[in-house]
Amino acid sequence: MSIARLTDAERAxxxxxxxxxxLREDGLAIVRKLKFADFNAAFGFMTRVxxxxxxxxxxxxxxxxxxxxxxxxxxxxxxxxSRRDVEMARFIDAIAPQA
Ligand code: HBI
Numbered sequence: 064m065s066i067a068r069l070t071d072a073e074r075a076x077x078x079x080x081x082x083x084x085x086l087r088e089d090g091l092a093i094v095r096k097l098k099f100a101d102f103n104a105a106f107g108f109m110t111r112v113x114x115x116x117x118x119x120x121x122x123x124x125x126x127x128x129x130x131x132x133x134x135x136x137x138x139x140x141x142x143x144x145s146r147r148d149v150e151m152a153r154f155i156d157a158i159a160p161q162a
Contacts, residue, residue: 068141069149077149084136084152092124092137093148097159099130108132108158115154121147 069077078086084093099105105127112134116122124135136152138145 066138066141066145066147068138068143068145074144077144081149081152081156083156087135087137091143092135093144093152094133094135095152095155097132097134099132099160102129104160105130105132108160111158112155116151119147119151121151123151 074086074090078084078093081093084095086092087094097105097108099108109125109127109132112123112125121138124137126133134155136148137143138147
């Protein structure tokens with residue numbers, strides 16, 4: 064399914080509203096690093112994200128070791144960032160433990 068890549072202005076606006084995410088050096092993805100109480104909490108979080116990802120057909124690229132999770136969001140079909148990444152980041156921020 065084709066989806067529009069965010070313009071530079073849209074990307075800057077989106078990032079301003081996602082302060083705990085940073086833009087990957089190539090500008091094509093956003094990244095957030097999270098730390099949980101333990102592995103059980105981290106994997107429970109990942110399970111909730113996985114269910115949402117499948118529901119909206121938009122899947123993160125992520126890394127987990129013990130209580131740490133690193134999430135990268137990009138839209139393969141847009142070869143960069145799309146509104147689907149912003150929507151998934153907002154979902155993640157809503158369920159992540161508050162720092
Ligand atoms: N997930 N992050 C991400 N980016 C995509 O472009 C994407 C996806 N999940 C499924 C999906 N696209 C489908 O629309 C097919 O293109 C695989």
